[in-house]
Structure formats: structure tokens, C-alpha cells
Amino acid sequence: HYLNARADDVHAVGRQICLVLLGQDDVSLENIPEGAILIAADIGAWDLARAPLKRIGGVVCGHGGATSHIAIIARSHGIPAVLGLGDQVNALRTARDVALDGNAGHVIIDPDEATRADFAGRVEAAAKERAGLTIFKTVTPKLADGRIIEVAANIGSLEEIEAAQEAGAMGIGLFRTELLFMRHMHLPSEDMQAETYAALAKAFAPYPVIVRTLDIGGDKPIAGIEFPDEENPFLGWRGIRMCLDRPDIFKRQLRALLRAAVHGNIKVMLPMVSDISEVRQTRVLVDECTAELKAEGVPHASFDLGVMIETPAAVLIAPALAKEVAFFSIGTNDLTQYIMAADRLNPTVAKLNDVTNPAVISAIEMTAKAGVAAGIMVGMCGEAAGRPDLIATFVKMGLTELSMSPASIQRAKKAIMAMAAEG
Ligand code: PEP
Ligand code: MG
Numbered sequence: 001h002y003l004n005a006r007a008d009d010v011h012a013v014g015r016q017i018c019l020v021l022l023g024q025d026d027v028s029l030e031n032i033p034e035g036a037i038l039i040a041a042d043i044g045a046w047d048l049a050r051a052p053l054k055r056i057g058g059v060v061c062g063h064g065g066a067t068s069h070i071a072i073i074a075r076s077h078g079i080p081a082v083l084g085l086g087d088q089v090n091a092l093r094t095a096r097d098v099a100l101d102g103n104a105g106h107v108i109i110d111p112d113e114a115t116r117a118d119f120a121g122r123v124e125a126a127a128k129e130r131a132g133l134t135i136f137k138t139v140t141p142k143l144a145d146g147r148i149i150e151v152a153a154n155i156g157s158l159e160e161i162e163a164a165q166e167a168g169a170m171g172i173g174l175f176r177t178e179l180l181f182m183r184h185m186h187l188p189s190e191d192m193q194a195e196t197y198a199a200l201a202k203a204f205a206p207y208p209v210i211v212r213t214l215d216i217g218g219d220k221p222i223a224g225i226e227f228p229d230e231e232n233p234f235l236g237w238r239g240i241r242m243c244l245d246r247p248d249i250f251k252r253q254l255r256a257l258l259r260a261a262v263h264g265n266i267k268v269m270l271p272m273v274s275d276i277s278e279v280r281q282t283r284v285l286v287d288e289c290t291a292e293l294k295a296e297g298v299p300h301a302s303f304d305l306g307v308m309i310e311t312p313a314a315v316l317i318a319p320a321l322a323k324e325v326a327f328f329s330i331g332t333n334d335l336t337q338y339i340m341a342a343d344r345l346n347p348t349v350a351k352l353n354d355v356t357n358p359a360v361i362s363a364i365e366m367t368a369k370a371g372v373a374a375g376i377m378v379g380m381c382g383e384a385a386g387r388p389d390l391i392a393t394f395v396k397m398g399l400t401e402l403s404m405s406p407a408s409i410q411r412a413k414k415a416i417m418a419m420a421a422e423g
Contacts, residue, residue, distance in 0.1 A: 032056060037100060039092045045069030046182040049156065053077045058100040060107055062089035065350045067333035067383050074102075075383075076160065076405035082107050084347030133410035137168035141416035149395060149416050152207070152403040154381055158196060161203045163406040168413065171207030171265070173329065173403020174381035175200060177214055177253070178222070187224045187249060193256035201264025208265040210329065210381075210403070212308065213253055215239045215271035225249065234343065239272025244281050254282075255289045261301035269306040269329055274313035279305070279324050308381070310334035315363045322374035329403070330367055332382025336360050355384040361393070368397035377401060388415040395419060 019025070029051035032038065037058040038048075048059070048070055059074050064083035074081035080102035092098065092109060099111040099119045108115055141149045152173030153164035157180075164172065180188050180196060188196075200209045216222045217238020225246070230236040243250035257268050270282060282305065293300040306327035309315060311334070322328065332355050337344040339360050342352035354360070364380075371378035379401030384390055386404030388411050394402065395416065402412060 029056075037098050039089065039095075039098070041089055043070055045073060046179065049073050049179055050183065053079065058098070058102070059083075060085065060089060060092060060098065060100065062086055063347070064345050065347060065353055067336070067344045067353070072154075072333075072383065072405065073156070075407060076154065076156075076163070078407050084350055086347050130410075133414060136410040136413040136417070137166075139168070139413050139417065140170070141413050141420070143395065143416070143420045147400060149399075150207075150379070150401040151409050151412050151416070152210075152379075152401060153406045153409065154403050155406070158199055160406065161200070164409075165203070167406040167409040169204070169207075169406060169409055171204045172200060172209040172211075173379055173385075173401055174269075175209060175211045177212060178216060181214060181216065181222050181224070187252075190252045190256045190259075193253060194259040197257055197260030197266060198263040201260055201266050205264035208267050210267045210269055210306070211257060212269050212271055213240070213257075214243055214249065217242055234337070240270045240278045240282070241272065244278060247285060251285055251289055254286055255293060255300075257303060258286070258289055258293055258300040259298060261303045262299050266301075267304040267306060267327070269308055269327070271308045271331070272310055272334070273307045273321070274311040276317060276320055276324060279307060279321065306377075308334075309367045311338050312363065315339075315366050318367050318370035319373070322370050322376050325376065327377040327379065327401075328367060328371045329401075330364055330378070330380040330382060330385075330399075332360070332364070332380060332384040335363060335382065336384075339363050355382070355387075356390070364394070365397050368394075368399055372398040379403060386412055388412060391415045392419045 029047070032052060032055055034055050035057035037060060038056055039060045042063040043061055045068070056079055059070065059079060059081040061070060061083045062085050064070050068083060071081055071083055080100045082100060082102060082105050085107065095109045097110050099108040099115055111119065141151060143149065150170045152171045153167065153169035154174040155161065155164055155172060156176040156178065180193065197211055215238065216225065217227065217233060217236060228237060257266060260266050270278065273279065286305065290300065304326035306325050306329060307314065307321060308329050308331040309318065310331035314321060333344060336353055336355045340352045340357060342349040344353055368378050378399050380394060380399055381403040385402040386408030391402065391412055392415065404412060
């Protein structure tokens with residue numbers, strides 16, 4: 001335990017020695033100046049998550065797209081970002097100032113006076129729009145037929161609780177647990193996880209807090225778990241696949257969740273499900289953990305188990321899955337890349353990676369139909385859930401929960417209320 005606790009320090013010293021030997025300067029985001037725009041060919045999503053985000057004025061990246069984790073982290077902290085510039089990012093090497101429009105995806109190098117004035121005006125207009133939306137913070141969006149649509153938050157750390165509450169989140173629809181595992185050079189203990197999940201449950205009770213079990217792999221590797229070299233990591237050993245192969249890691253998380261469930265309304269969902277056996281095997285492990293905790297006399301409570309719908313396989317077996325789980329949460333970021341066979345990080349195929357493509361909309365509709373027919377809750381936690389232009393479509397399909405970055409919540413509530421007013 002003593003050495004574990006110092007692993008980060010040892011790693012940092014090792015890195016410093018390597019840099020000195022290589023004659024290179026350390027690149028650290030620690031001392032990034034206030035308002036600076038971060039420009040890189042690529043940035044590790046979790047390096048960004050650890051950076052002093054309050055000081056970062058914007059992010060520009062050669063790699064990635066609108067649903068890559070860098071974009072998700074930037075969005076949830078209200079940081080303008082433009083991703084997927086490809087080699088064009090090199091043109092920014094000599095820039096002194098950069099004007100950044102994250103909505104349109106525009107990056108302007110050393111803007112002239114007229115552009116500066118235009119951007120300043122738009123920043124002001126956006127601030128006004130945000131101020132006008134605050135009246136929706138306490139609104140509980142209800143449809144004409146009385147159905148409540150839960151507008152929840154996607155977060156990845158306890159530090160984001162305040163932003164979610166400030167925005168008026170009706171619970172957490174997606175707690176990404178990866179950051180817990182990536183913050184340290186060693187895997188988080190059961191106690192540490194139980195404390196984290198309990199703090200979340202308490203913060204939002206009686207609203208639900210949906211914790212997603214570890215979704216490592218693909219673009220989210222982690223120190224402390226040996227990953228094989230894979231030609232196609234997005235089609236490889238990630239999410240529930242890895243967890244079921246590593247019951248030592250998975251059971252620690254499940255036990256922590258059972259313990260935290262005593263403190264509020266914890267629900268648990270599995271990422272990357274593509275076969276019904278993954279749900280059944282998880283239930284066996286949950287039962288094992290419950291029996292262990294009971295035998296040890298440790299307080300615990302049961303939780304609802306749901307699945308993310310992120311793979312075409314899950315869509316196609318949705319009617320069968322719906323009989324085995326308490327809810328669906330549609331992960332449109334992955335579902336889009338897998339339905340369209342278009343990597344969500346690859347700017348060259350960004351056009352295809354489009355949630356509004358009829359193929360993806362049809363997959364969402366099939367999922368909703370299966371969930372509604374089985375009488376289970378169908379929600380969405382991919383980035384599309386926060387798009388005001390799509391919310392009416394999803395709600396009409398039967399979705400009753402939409403989870404998004406805190407910054408999108410009030411606008412989403414407004415869109416639902418407008419829809420309800422139309423009848
Ligand atoms: C998704 O795939 O839509 C999702 C919410 O999960 P993540 O973005 O973390 O892969
Ligand atoms: Mg996903």
C-alpha cells in the first residue's frame with residue numbers, strides 16, 4: 001500500500017529522468033496560462049481531463065471528432081473545441097492568437113479587427129442566451145400526456161457534481177468510471193470506489209445515478225491492466241468483454257456499487273454489450289458479490305441492472321435483452337460508429353459518423369420499440385441526447401430519459417417544454 005500510494009511520484013521522476021536523457025522539455029498542462037488555447041496533433045482524453053480545465057480557453061486538435069472523449073470532456077466544461085483538423089493543425093504552429101468557433105468548427109489564425117469584433121459579439125450573445133435559459137434549471141419537463149422526461153447529466157468525476165446540480169440535472173444518466181481508474185498509477189480499491197459511488201448517490205438522491213461499469217479499451221487504455229496489441233481496438237477487448245475476463249477487477253467494482261446502493265438510487269449499466277450471455281454472466285457475479293458481502297456482514301443493497309445499446313448486435317437482440325434488464329441507455333457515440341462502420345476518432349470519415357443518418361435513426365427506433373414493448377425505461381446517454389434538434393424525435397420514439405453534458409441540460413429542457421406546448 002505504501003509503495004502503491006507513491007506510484008505516481010515514482011512514475012513522474014522516471015519521466016523526468018527520461019526527458020533529461022533525451023534532451024527534451026517536459027510538456028505539462030499544469031502551468032498553462034489563463035485563457036490559452038491548447039493546440040496539438042493529438043491529446044490523450046484523460047490527459048486533458050487531468051489538466052487545469054478552468055484555465056483552458058479552447059482546444060484545437062488534428063485528430064478526433066465531435067464524439068471523441070476529448071470533445072466530450074471539453075463540452076462538459078464549456079471549453080470551445082475544434083477537432084479533426086488533420087494536418088492543417090500544423091498551420092497553427094506560428095499563430096499568436098486564434099479565434100475559435102466550436103459550433104461551426106472554424107479556426108481563424110491571428111484574426112483581424114473585424115473578426116475579433118464579430119467573435120466578441122457572438123460570445124456576448126451566447127452568454128445572454130445562457131442567462132435566459134437559467135429559468136429552466138428547476139423545470140421538470142412533462143409532455144402533454146403527463147409523461148415526465150428525465151434530463152440527467154453525464155459526468156466522469158465528483159468534481160463535476162456541482163456543475164450538474166447547477167444546471168438542474170435530474171440525476172446522473174451516465175457516470176463514466178474510467179477516470180477513477182486512470183487518475184492513478186494503480187487500480188482503485190473497493191473502498192475508494194464505494195466512497196465515490198456513495199457520494200454520487202447522496203448528492204442526487206432521490207434521483208437515480210446510473211453508474212457505467214468500467215469501459216476501458218478502444219481509445220481509453222489504462223495503466224495497471226495489460227492490454228494486448230490489437231489491430232482494431234474498437235472491435236477488441238473493451239468494456240464488458242474485458243471486465244468478464246478480469247473478474248478480480250470487475251467484482252471489486254460490483255461490490256463497491258452494491259455497498260454504495262445503500263446510500264441512494266444507484267443503477268448500474270454495462271457498456272459494449274453484444275451478447276445476452278454478457279448480462280447473464282454479470283448477474284452471476286453480482287449474486288456472488290452479494291453473497292460475499294452478506295457473509296462478511298457488510299451493508300449493501302441491490303441495484304437495477306441495465307445495458308447500453310452501442311453495438312448493432314445489441315439493437316438486433318433488443319427484444320430479448322429487454323426481458324433480462326431493467327433499462328436501456330442508447331450510446332449513440334459508439335452506436336453511430338459501429339452502425340456506419342466509421343471510426344469516431346477518424347476525421348477522414350467524419351461525414352459518415354453522423355447520428356442523423358437514416359441507418360442510425362432506424363437502429364435507435366428499433367431499440368426504443370423493443371424497450372417500450374417490454375415496459376422498461378429507454379434512455380439515451382450518447383452526445384445526441386443533448387441535441388435540441390433531435391430531442392423531439394427521440395421522445396416521440398418513447399425515450400423517457402436523456403442524459404447529456406451539464407452545459408446542454410437547460411437547452412434540452414426548453415426543447416422538451418416547447419414540444420409539450422405543441423401537444
Ligand atoms: C456512447 O458510446 O454513446 C457513450 C455514451 O459512451 P462513450 O462515449 O463513453 O463511449
Ligand atoms: Mg460508448
